[in-house]
Amino acid sequence: MSTAVETPRRKLAWSGANLIVLVYAFIPVLWIVSLSLKDTGTLNDGKFWPSSPTRDSYSQxxxxxxxxxxxxxxxxxxxxxxxxxxxxxxxxxxxxxxxxxxxxxxxxxxxxxxxxxxxxxxxxxxxxxxxxxxxxxxxxxxxxxxxxxxxxxxxxxxxxxxxxxxxxxxxxxxxxxxxxxxxxxxxxxxxxxxxxxxxxxxxxxxxxxxxxxxxxxxxxxxxxxxxxxxxxxxxxxxxxxxxxxxxxxxxxxxxxxxxxxxxxxxxxxxxxxxxxxxx
Amino acid sequence: MTTQTLPPGDAEVEPEGVRIARQRHSDGQKAERRLGLLLCAPAVFIMLAVTAYPIVYAFWLSLNRADLRTPDANEFIGLDNYVTVLSSPIWWTAFGVTMFLTVLGAAFELVLGMVLAIVMHRTIIGRGLVRTSALVPYAIVTVVAAFSWRFAWTQDLGWLAGDNAPLTGMWSSLWIILLAEVWKTVPFMALLLMAGLALVPEDLLKAASMDGASTWQRFWKITIPLMKPAILVALLFRTLDAFRVFDNIFVLTSGANNTSSVSMIGYNNLIGGLNLGIGSTISVLIFLSIAIIAFIFIKLFGAAAPGEGEKR
Structure with missing residues (x-):
């Protein structure tokens, strides 16, 4: 509510809501970026982040x-x-x-x-x-x-x-x-x-x-x-x-x-x- | 629109200048009509040539045996193709899958879209950031997002799958397809709803709040009723769009394990089977289904056909 006072608690609550939106929007994007950077050795490790990023896929x-x-x-x-x-x-x-x-x-x-x-x-x-x-x-x-x-x-x-x-x-x-x-x-x-x-x-x-x-x-x-x-x-x-x-x-x-x-x-x-x- | 107030009989008392101006006015009106039609002509011509003619042609093809593999056997067979399709379990399974994805998809999208719309509308910090990032799913090519979900749910490879292979079973696949669809379209829904939220007068909410209405009551008793037109339009858009689901299924499962939608079987009949008669029959049936959904929305729920708000 724009009329409500902007207490720190409300700010925190809204930050949480914002964070959920950010995660929702970016997770699949980050995942595909991460996959594109994985090398063949770690491609199938099932981890979210690449452990040894390479540009191989891009040059390919x-x-x-x-x-x-x-x-x-x-x-x-x-x-x-x-x-x-x-x-x-x-x-x-x-x-x-x-x-x-x-x-x-x-x-x-x-x-x-x-x-x-x-x-x-x-x-x-x-x-x-x-x-x-x-x-x-x-x-x-x-x-x-x-x-x-x-x-x-x-x-x-x-x-x-x-x-x-x-x-x-x-x-x-x-x-x-x-x-x-x-x-x-x-x-x-x-x-x-x-x-x-x-x-x-x-x-x-x-x-x-x-x-x-x-x-x-x-x-x-x-x-x-x-x-x-x-x-x-x-x-x-x-x-x-x-x-x-x-x-x-x-x-x-x-x-x-x-x-x-x-x-x-x-x-x-x-x-x-x-x-x-x-x- | 007309500014003429003088009755036509007053010609002799009417000053010369006004009469000429009026003459010009009606000439201008005629020219305006001509110009209007002329400007719309190319767009209307293209739209009709690429949709109306093919759909009539599809209707004709659907009444014929038209198989590219046996061109000599082509002949008029009346409604036989419709009997074939409508008595085939493949069509009804695909229809069920499509309805599942459409109904549940629209429901989830409405609820989550409303939540996202409220966050974008009300958040007290970082509003620009939230609105901007909510556009990301909209901006992504559906096929790209579908690949991201597919890899995420692939055994060993994906961060969500672990040791399971959910894309090899019918129901687990359908839920993942639903997830991919909902993820992609919630922002669009939220934007349409946010435009509706902006129309709810702040004063009204404030007054209700002073009268002791709780947040929940204000939402159900004031916001929702006032937003009804926006909600119905958004739902109509999304339902019709959801019924066409194709990209996500094609990439995620290729229709394996009975996960084909009606669009998928239409496509498979054309490209895989090269059977234009059956393919056209499916096309016509999909077209009719969409027409029925739109009719139900507009007649039963009273959704203003989008565009009826034109020139208000």
């Missing part, structure tokens, strides 16, 4: 052409899908937030339906369609479904942000003699950028996280993304699970996103909750 995956290719695929596919979803999403969100036109509610409804659409229901037909038109196992074959599922998220988040922008400023700038383009570029763009940027992060994370499409709509390392590639990692023998390299690869694709999210925490929280409670 960075010499693995399949992993590097998957990394390039992941970055490229997710970046292109994010940019496309943002462009189309911004256009639609601007219209939804600022313009009156028939069918607006329908569009919002449809995009929400798609946000909840079971992706697996699309896997079989998309597989058939993509093989028929020859984009199966290509970047395009993944980019298209990624854009589709990123769009509802983009439209929803962006329209919530756009509604908060004081659009009268645009009129004021025009009265002060700015051209419509200047008003847009100098006044509106800076105000809209944080929302667009936040949306970009959320969309990118959603694409980066995808596993089902990456697994079903690819068949070779040509377009396989990292989450899918991880499950195809081969050890020295076929029966041995390459724990160390998988852990190292997992850390490589996780750490940048986690740092990013921690850095932009405030904006992401705003983005995730925008419109969740009320429009």
């Amino acid at each position: 995956i960075f010499n693995n052409p399949d992993f590097l290719r998957a990394l390039v695929n992941s970055i490229g596919i997710c970046a292109i899908a994010t940019v496309c979803a943002l462009v189309f999403g911004t256009m639609a969100a601007y219209a939804i937030a600022r313009l009156e036109f028939p069918g607006k509610r329908l569009i919002v409804g449809v995009s929400l339906l798609i946000a909840m659409f079971p992706q697996i229901a699309l896997v079989t037909p998309l597989f058939k369609i993509e093989t028929a038109i020859g984009i199966f196992d290509t970047w395009l074959g993944l980019i298209i479904p990624y854009i589709t599922f990123a769009l509802p998220l983009a439209i929803y988040t962006l329209s919530a942000f756009f509604r908060e922008i004081p659009w009268e400023l645009e009129k004021a700038a025009k009265m002060d003699g700015a051209t419509p383009f200047q008003a847009f570029r100098r006044v509106i763009t800076p105000l809209a950028m944080p929302g667009v940027f936040t949306t970009a992060i959320l969309v990118f994370i959603a694409c980066w996280n995808d596993f089902l499409f990456a697994l079903s709509l690819t068949s070779t390392s040509r377009s396989r993304t990292v989450p899918a590639a991880l499950s195809y990692f081969q050890g020295a023998t076929t029966f041995e699970v390459p724990t160390g390299p998988i852990a190292a690869a997992a850390v490589v694709i996780t750490v940048p996103i986690v740092i990013f999210v921690l850095f932009f925490q405030r904006r992401i929280v705003a983005g995730l909750t925008s419109g969740a409670v009320k429009g």
Whole structure:
């Protein structure tokens, strides 16, 4: 309670609660980092911390052409899908937030339906369609479904942000003699950028996280993304699970996103909750 | 939205300038409509092309024998595929597993999400730190977290397993899958609930406190009722998402020991079996299940369909 006195005891109690949250959030992450640092001798000792940390697993995956290719695929596919979803999403969100036109509610409804659409229901037909038109196992074959599922998220988040922008400023700038383009570029763009940027992060994370499409709509390392590639990692023998390299690869694709999210925490929280409670 | 107040009959007394302005206004309205539709067109086109068309196509495929291994035997067979799937124990086991994970998952996530939301909302020290670290599970790729849990529960290798091999039994596997799911999604739930918590007026809680209501009473009698819309939306989101569970099961057990979800058997039918007819039937059934869940939430519980709060 913000009204209560901040006694040392209350502080201690809250510290305990905070500590539990920290442990909850970080334990699985620390464990996978620890695994990635263990050497082959101590890998199976079942201990939480590595007793003799090495970089072996990391040098192994960075010499693995399949992993590097998957990394390039992941970055490229997710970046292109994010940019496309943002462009189309911004256009639609601007219209939804600022313009009156028939069918607006329908569009919002449809995009929400798609946000909840079971992706697996699309896997079989998309597989058939993509093989028929020859984009199966290509970047395009993944980019298209990624854009589709990123769009509802983009439209929803962006329209919530756009509604908060004081659009009268645009009129004021025009009265002060700015051209419509200047008003847009100098006044509106800076105000809209944080929302667009936040949306970009959320969309990118959603694409980066995808596993089902990456697994079903690819068949070779040509377009396989990292989450899918991880499950195809081969050890020295076929029966041995390459724990160390998988852990190292997992850390490589996780750490940048986690740092990013921690850095932009405030904006992401705003983005995730925008419109969740009320429009 | 309209600011026009002059009745149309007043045209002759109406000053020239106002009439022109009004003319412009309705022209502007038409242009606005056109612009609005034009701006939405690409997004709507992509969304429909990639979802509506395939789901109709899946429905058509589900009425056919369509096996990639025997392309010559393809023909229209009506509802035979549905009979095959719905009379198969594999489907019902997967359906049971999915419901188990969905119902228990949503329940745990709601309770733990509420606890986390309250900690993030109320903690008097290190609020930024707590909010930031609670985002970690959200930011992690599901497959990565799943591998972390899998290794942790692998015999000898993992710090949680010891001498046991819990991922080789059905129920122990299901609980671990549930743990992985809940761990990953509690923060998202908590964020949605925290936004609801912020809407509970502090004054009201203070007043109740002065009238002698205990913390517990304030929570159940004031906070929860006021948060009901937020809770229902969060639950709806999570239930529909939980029903699609795939990544965690794929990595943790690959569906061994009857731990497949409906998404897993859909995937296995396509990639393992290359049977598009059966795979599409499963797709359509999953689609229908999700539609029914959403319907129940919106009609029976009165969850405002997200987006209905639009433009309030």
